[in-house]
Amino acid sequence: QVQLVQSGADVKKPGSSVKVSCKASGYTFNRYDISWVRQAPGQGLEWMGGLIPISATPKFAQKFQGRVKITADDSTNTAYMELSSLTSEDTAVYYCARGGVSGSHLGWFHSWGQGTLVTVSS
């Protein structure tokens, strides 16, 4: 079955960067979008961006353009999300999620990682 396992919780200083990993198994990694969705405390779900590994061309939410980098390593079936210039407003649980339709950014999120808490604090 599809499984996404994320890296552990992290604490970062304002102005720094964080990199979260998401190791996938149980499906053909290259063919499906891996998106990143975050939930800040008391807030709803927010899509940040996604990448279909075989295309290597990510899509980003306008809010995060220029500040987020999404990559994938198909030799290890692992996706990465790196967010830079962190502020306290970036404190959130970050989820990776696999798309539901092969080769498409337009679909649903079929499976989710367990979430990674990133705390930004001085």
Next chain:
Amino acid sequence: QSVLTQPPSVSGAPGQRVTISCTGSSSNIGAGYDVHWYQHLPGIAPKLLIYANTNRPSGVPDRFSVSRSGTSTSLAITGLQAEDEADYYCQSYDSRLGGSVFGGGTKLTVL
């Protein structure tokens, strides 16, 4: 402010029926893009509840259903159970923004 609008909260007694609306615009739901729904319990990953408007993944009971009209869609939950208490989110694609968008989420309380 979310692109898709949901009521912040709904409630119902066990056994009752509740609905959760999700209202979009001409660049997402109104443009015909599929809508998907998720159930989110605190501390665990969101769970896909409905995909491509009306489809339920295996294991999701038929107590969960969806109706759609114009720029809105609604999730209906019949025969409410205590285990249904959770946050519910709708999600679609927005052509103006060029990516996925979520509703603000609705907290369902089972009285």
